[in-house]
Amino acid sequence: MSVSAIATNGTVRGGGAYYLISRSLGPEFGGAIGIVFYIGCVFNTGMNAVGLIDCLIYNFGAKSGGWSQWLPDSFWWSYLWATIVLVICTGICLAGSGLFARASNGLLVILLAATFSIPFSALVLKPFTSERLGIEYTGPSLETLRSNLMPRLTKGAAGSQLHGRETWQDLFGILFPATGGIFAGASMSGDLKHPSKAIPKGTLYGLALTFVTYTLVILALAATVTRATFYNNLNVIQDVNISGGIILMGEFATSSFSVLMGVIGSAKLLQALARDDLVPGLSIFGQGTKGNDEPTYAIIITYAVTQLAMLSDINQIASFVTMTYLMTFLITNLACFLLKVGSAPNFRPSFHYFNWQTAALGATASGATMFFVDGVYASLCVGLLVALFLVIHYTTPPKSWGDVSQSLIFHQVRKYLLRLRQNHIKFWRPSVLLFVNDPRRSYKLIQFSNSLKKGALFILGHVIVSDDFAGAVPEARRQQATWTNYIDFSKIKAFVNIAISPAVEWGARNIALSAGLGGMRPNIVIMGFFNLNDLRKSQPLIDLPSPHSSRPNSAAGQSDNRKHHTKRSEQEVFSKLQSKLPTDINRAEGAIGPQSYVTLLEDLLLRLRINVAIAKGFSELELPAPKPTKFERALSWLHVKDIMDEENSKKYIDLWPIQMSAQITTDDNSRQKRSILTTNFDTYTLILQLGCILHTVPSYKRAFKLRVNVFVEYESDVEEERGRVQSLLTNLRIDAKVLVFWLASGSLKTYEVIVNGKDGDEATMRDINSTLEDEEWWQDVQAVRNGAESSDALNDMAELDEGAGPPSQASQETSTTANFEGLRKLMQKAHRQAAGASSALATEMRAQTSSLIPGLLEYHRSFGSESESSSDSDSESGESATTEFGIVGRGRGSDDRPKPRSMSLGTNPRPQAPRKHQFGGLLFPGPADRQPGHGQGHRASDTALPDGLETNSDTDDARRGTTFSRPAPLRQLSLPKFTASTVPPTKISTQDGPGPSIMFADTPTLAGRNEGSHSIYTHRPAAPSPSAPVPAGGFPAMQSVPLNFNDLPCRAQHLILNELIVAQSTETAVLFTTLPSPVEGTGESEADSVRYLSDLEVLCNGLPPVLLIHSNSMTVTTNL
Incomplete structure (x- = not known):
């Protein structure tokens, strides 16, 4: 029934059962x-x-x-006679299907006559007994039938080659090949005029006739011949027939027909296999004659294989044939079952007398019978099937046959996609959306992203820019096909999402919004770094700073190693890129503009709030070397081949999770406000998470080691930072080596020049001056240090607030607006962004503060107004900071005009009491007490607060009594920027709940006003001291205006960090670090966009392949 159902569901061609199965279950099962x-x-x-x-x-x-006794009957004589029979039958098959059909018809007549003569003889032949032949013929007898009805298995029967007692398994294995004729009609499918009609009709009619005739023969012999006769006489059918000759002719006819059918059917099957090109080396047997497409070569090879098979014992052959037939029955029933349960609309067979229950029953019965008959043979047959399945799967290109597995997969995927909800953080994995323009240039980035996804979703996004949608649709369809071929070519597991849009940013937005399905959606977007070098070449007049040239670019820095280090992985990549890629025929898209790029980045980070990574330098990525095979290791052990040159030249995956912080104010309905320091815990841990995930990929784990690199500014914080980072890694179960660096070690030339005002060598000064040439704050600092600035600059320095430096490093270091107040005065003429962007950034910071620890605002309400007095000035200066937040790290734009020096960027309307002013930890004497030796200052004493919060009392009485009206609930006091503070200690949640299970313990911190900044002139002790620290004596000369890393604008910070990372990355294969987010509205200006990208270029210049990461969601947990 299953054969009939499959055969009547469409067009059937040559190949018989193979064709039916392969077009139903696919090439692997079919082949x-x-x-x-x-x-x-x-x-x-x-x-x-x-x-x-x-x-x-x-x-x-x-x-x-x-x-008679005239025919030699030794083994080799028997083999000769069988060979002659096989040659004759093979000759008939080679003569063509016409002769075969005529011979088959004649043999069929003889066979039917001989078969029906058996029950006829039982009716007409009289009972007799022959002691010579060992026959007792009783004629039709109920007693004889009853004696033969029940089984009585013995051993030593005539013709038996079994050494022990017969079993049901032995009998079944020997007799079952007689049912092999069920596939006789299907095997001739290529020669039938209407196979879809002829196969089910001929198969079912043939089975009915066979069942009736076999039943009549069995009953006739069982009712007329005794059990002893069957046991002693092997030729009993012929001896009890009215004509022994007709039985002998029938035996000749059935055996000859089976040989003919076996040769031609097997040859047709082999021809179909060869033409489908499933198994390497079989294509030659796909040949067919011009006239009737006779498989000449297949018939010849079938004859040769059969000649070898005849050397085996006939009973062993019968057992193996039984296994192969049962396996074919099982797979055929399985195919019918899957087609039925898959509910494919196009599965509508003309044969209706079946259902999934009959198919399932047939498959189950066939499988059970295989192991019932002979477990060893069945296991060997299954093993052979699995081996062939794997060979075909890994060596055969995909076929467009539409196998049933696609229908089943679709059915199950749809079913479980409907059940898939937002993934729990415990099972988070990076589902990557990678935007690609040129797949040839991004080949290694695509391979890297494929390794990074860790079994999750991977989507390649591409935008076709066109104003003519109708005209672009054919191109989109072509590219969909070529991208799919590219995925198969590069052996990655990805999907393709192509969009048509008039602008690239709109297309990317659409892809980001629509990518994925149901609960399977990307959670991290990867983009290539903007090509500023091409922008410099295409627009040479654009105001774009050049990167520092004394450090080599990533490509240059790695090319030398690559020349002396050729690996098999690199050779494979090179050969693939040298060949033609499927996507080479795609229409080339133009490069994205800087404004569009930054606008897209803003949309992803600030509006869609998805995790984003920017990849730079991945064309130079050193892919992991392939693992040597056992054969190659054996050759290496014998010193025949050296495999050491195939190890990677790079050794490490480096993680640089840089802290970023911004200060905002929070208030409620009462007249209370607190300054809160936001941290980037999500980004910090996502960098660790992605690095750990990449290191779990076997090839990367074998080739590279994982390192976590962090930095602080001063040596006294190194061990504290190491302990806190190691504690975080322990809580996150990440095994990595921790390296802690301190910026003020004296080894960073850019730090010494920028922060401490020391003289650097020519290359360092050239790098700094070329990088910061448009930074007016730097020009002013240099002017003050050189003593060439007017007294206005000195007055600006003297007006710095007491709390200009970062807070004590015994807790989370914070920086309020006062940290930057004096620096803003020196950057008075710097480029400003539109004031409207300030409200947008405040909105962004408001969203970021929504993840602060619970109870923070309630804790603020518990404070009295007296303790809040230090925040009123924050409110006013915070407004100024919000207005001018864009100036940090900005240079003069094309439309800027120099401002008069008399204008004060940091004007404060409230009255000021005479006091000393501090900048970067260095105290300047006030107007009333500016005397030599008065350069020392002190920090106010710390006051411990619950839940790790810290505050400081203000010593300024005039400021203590001042109150102001409350501002908005959240107000930004400083920009999100890098900080060299120690990482806050890790806090593990003690309650199971929807919130995060791990966080920084000091994430919310009250900003201290009077906590002095630490410079190289003032180092705090490792442990808190009850007395105030004593700075170095003497007031530094004006040419040494000391700063602090946290005080610096982002461009200067990037320059210093770049030198640090480059020095530690000589053996780094890939690097993960923090991506500074652009301020909302940056993409509205081309100059601001270029400036932002240029700042990132300063950070990444000369580094190995680097992935800049920014997170908007929690990705780690400590929950079970």
Whole structure:
């Protein structure tokens, strides 16, 4: 029924059962079962040829002939006679299907006559007994039938080659090949005029006729011949027939027909296999004659294999043939079952007398019978099937046959996608959306992203820019196909999402919003770094700073190593890129503009709030070297081949999770406010998470080691930072080596020049001056240090607030607006952004503060107004900071005009009491006490607060009594920027709940006003001291205006960090670090966009392949 159902569901071509199965279950199942079934047919052909000779020997053998004894019957003589029969049948098959059909018809008549003569003889033949032949014929007798009805298994029966007692398994294995004719019609499918109609009709009618005739023969013999006769006489059917000759002719006819059918059917199956090109080396047997497409070569090879099969024992052959037939029945029923349960609309067979229950029952019965008959043979057959399945799967290109697995996968995927909800953080994994323009240039980045996804979703996004949607649709369809071919070519596991849009940013937005399905959506977007070098070449007049030239670019820095280090992985990549890629025929898209790029980055980070990573330098990525095979290791052990040159030249995956912080104010309905320091815990931990995930990929784990690199500004913080980072890694179960660097060590030339005002060498000064040439704050600082600035600059320095430096490093270091107040005065003429962007950034910071620890605002309400007095000035200066937040790290734009020096960027309307002013930890004497030796200052004492919060009392009485009206609930006091403060200690949540399970313990911190900044002139002790620290004596000369890393604008910070990271990355394969987010509205100005990208270029210049990461969601947990 299953064969009939499949055969009537469409067009059937040559190949028989193989064709039916392969077009239903796919090339792997079809090819594997096709080869197994071919072997079974060949063995069955040999068995039938040997069986024909056995009939002759039993009648005419020299030793055991029943009629005469003239035919030599030794093993090799029998093999010769079987060979002659096989040659004759093969010749008939080579002569063509016409002769075969005529011969088959004649043999069919003889076979039917001989078969029906058996029950006829039982009716007409009189009872007799022959002691010579060992026959007792009783005629039709109920007693005889009853004695033969029940089984009585013995051993030593005539013709039996079994050494022990017969079993049901032995009998079944020997007799089952007689049912192999069920596939006789299907095997001739290529020669049938209407196979879809002829196969089910012929198969079912043939089965019915066979069942009736077999039943009549069995009952006739069981009712007329005693059990002892069956046991002693092997030729009993012929001896109890009215004509022994007709039985002998029937034996010749059935054996000859089976040999003919076996040769031609097996050859047709092999021809179909070869033409489908599933197994390497079989294509030659796909040949067919011009006239009737006769498989000449396949017939010849079938004859040769059958000739070898005849050397085996006939009973062993029968057992193996039984296994192959049962396997074919199982797979056929399985195919019908899957087609039915898959509910494919196009599965509408004309044969209706089946259902999934009959198919399932047939498959189950076939599988169970295989192991019932012979477990060893069944296991060998299954093992052979699996091996062939794997060979075809890994060596055969995909076929467009539409196998049923696609329908089943679709059904199950749809079912479980509907059940898939937002993934729990415990099972978070990076689902990557990678925007790609040129797949050839991004080949290694695509391979890297494929490794990074860790079994999650991977989508390649591409935007076709066109105003003509109708005209771009054909191109989109072509590219969909070429991108799919590219995925197969590069052996990655990804999907493709192509959008058509008039502008690239709109297309990217659409892809980001629509990518994925149901609960499977990307959670991190990766973009290539903007190509500023091409922008410099295409627009040479644009105001774009050049990167510092004394450090080599990533490509240059790695090319030398690459020349002396050629690995198999690099050779494979090179050969692939040298060949033609499927996507080479795609229409080339133009480069994205800087404004569009930054606008897209803002949309992803600030509006869609998705995790974003920017990749730079991945064309120079050193992919992990392939693992040497056992054979290569053996050759290396024998010193025949050296495999050491195939190890990677790079050794490390480096993680640089840089802290970023910004200060905001929070208030409630009462007149209370507090300054809160926001940290980038999400980004910090995402960098650790992605590095750990990449290191779990076997090839990367074998080739590289994982390092976590962090930095502080002063040596006294190194061990504290190391302990806190190690504690965080322990809580996150990340095994990595921790390296802690301190900026004020004296080894960073850019730090010494910028922060401490020391003289650097020519290359360092050239780098600094070329990088900061447009930074007016730097020009002013240099002017003050050189003593060439007017007294206004000195007055600006003298007006710095007491709390200008970062807070004590015993807790989370914070920086309020006062930290930058004096620096802003020196950057008075710097480029300003539109004031409207301030409200947008405040909105962004408001969203960021939504993840602060619970109870923070309630804790603020518990404070009295007296303790809040230090925040009123923050409110006013915070407004100024919000207005001018864009000036940090900005240079003069094309439309800027120099401002008069008399204008004060940091004007404060409230009255000021005379006091000393401090900048970067260095105290300047006030107007009333500016005397030599008064350069020392002190920090106010710390006051411990609950939950790790800290505050400081203000010593300014005039400021203490001042109150102001409350501002907005959240107000930004400083920009998000890098900080060299120690990482806050890790806090593990003690309650199971929807909130984060791990966080920084000091994430919210009250900003202290009077906590002095630490410079190289003032180092705090490792442990808190009850007395105030004593700075170095003497007031530094004006040419040494000391700063602090946290005080610096981002461009200067990037320059210093770049030198640090480059020095530590000589053996780094890939690097992960923090991506500074652009201020909302940056993309509205081309100059601001270029400036932002230029700042990132300063950070990344000369580094190995680097992935800049910014997170908007929690990705780690400590929950079970």
